[in-house]
Amino acid sequence: MTSENEFQLFTSLRYDPLLLESQENSRPVLNFVAPSPFYMLAYHRDRMVEAAQHFDFDEVEKRLQDGKALHEELLKRTKTEIERSGKDRAMKVYNAVILLEISVDILQLRLLFDKAxxxxxEFTDVPAVPLSTLYPPSLDPPNSKVQHASSAAFKPSPLTGGALTLGPDDSLPASTSTPPPPPEWTLKLDTAPTPSSPFTLLKTTKREMYDQSRQRALPENPAGAAYREVMLYNEVNELTEGTLTSLYLFRGGRWVTPPVGVPSGEFTSKTLKDDGADEGELRKPFAGRWGHSTRSAKVGAGGQRGTSRRWALGSGYCMEEPVSIDTVQVGEGVWVSNGVRGFGYGKVVE
Structure with a gap:
């Protein structure tokens, strides 16, 4: 019988051949091999190392030191999985008339390490999305007229012999200049706090708190309902994260994400220094005399340092800032992101 104290470290990431075309995904800080079909693999490796150090999974830490070896092993296993079950998945997609827009070559990889x-x-099919969902040009709302992304360098089509020029009254089709909107989410605020702990900060198979949150806030929906999210908060009524995603809310004229705590350790200190980041320590926030949070800038709210969240912070798209649940309003727009589906935009509902 497995002890309730036993758990595995894990992370979930995206395998998508479209990422081979992404210059951003090929940056050395995001991947060990370029180009790579894995979504921010280096960031996934980093947070697994952090968890291994915190929970004393020493053998896991050793195994993860060689990032290129990890890439090659995952690529080999993924290709084997596609070859082994490709026919079965293709038949399932055909029978479903592709209603879910599943691609047999796009997969979620769930990596699990035991202490040895x-x-x-574990492999799961996931929907296809454009690169702009994985690496958005900004966190402007999808219907915003403001676009911060710079235009890509013009590449003449070989069909025109390179002679195509645009006159003063000409324009390119909108579909070539405006990325498709990200997936739409609906978000509900949890009805009870989720206490902060190392298991809310670091990704392990001890996830009962997330299942309980979804059962409380989404009783009529299955636990795995896509594009529905529950916003978690801690003991002092500060948002921490979603059950599946990192959260970004618009406050004070900019997008902010709840601060997280990070475990102590040489590896964590180095990754924060390399990122130029200044994220919270692994210390619990506590209520002050008037019930609000009393914190230093170094105290995390209790959520996870997600991979896509780390990228958004490093790209200057958002800042860390505590967000009280009292400020969350029905109807407000919220960005969400994770290491499998990329970024999505949604609204808070009752």
Whole structure:
């Protein structure tokens, strides 16, 4: 019988051949091999190392030191999985008349390490999305007229012999200049706090708190309902994260994300220094005399340092800032993101 104290470290990431075309995804800070079909693999490796150090999974830490070896092992396992079950998945997609827009070559990889560093990889089909969903040009709302993204360098089509020029009354089709909107989410605020702990900060298979949150706030929906999210908050009524995603809310004229705590350790200190980041320590926030949070700038709210969240902070799209649940309003727009689906935009509902 497995002890309730036993758990595995894990992370979930995206395998998508479209990422081979992404210059951003090929940056050395995001991947060990370029180009790579894995979405921010280096960031996933980093947070698994952080968890391994915190929970004393020493063999896991050793195994993760070689990032290129990790890339090659995952690529080999993924290709084997596609070859082994490609026919079965293709038949399922055909029978479903592709209603879910599933691509047989786009997968979620769930990496699980036990304390002895044995690696298990679980594969799940995921929907296709454009690169702009994985690496958005900004966090402007999808219907915003303001666009911060710079235009890509013009590449003449070989069909025109390179002679195409635009006159003063000409324009390119909108579809070539405006990325498609991100997936739409609906978000509900949880009805009870989720206490902060190392298991809300670091990704492990101890996820009962997230299942309980979805059962409380989404009783009529299955736990795995896509594009529905529950916004978690801690003991002092500060938002921490979603059950599946990192959160970004518009406050004070800019997008902010709840601060997180990070575990102590040489590896964590180095990654924060390399990022130029200044994120919270692993210390619990506590209520002050008047019930509000009393914190230093170094105290995290209790959520996870998500991979896509780390990218958004490093790209200057948002800042860390505590967000009280008292400020959350029905109808307000919220960005969400995770390491499998990328970024999405939604509204808070009752």
């Amino acid at each position: 560093a044995n690696l298990t990889v």
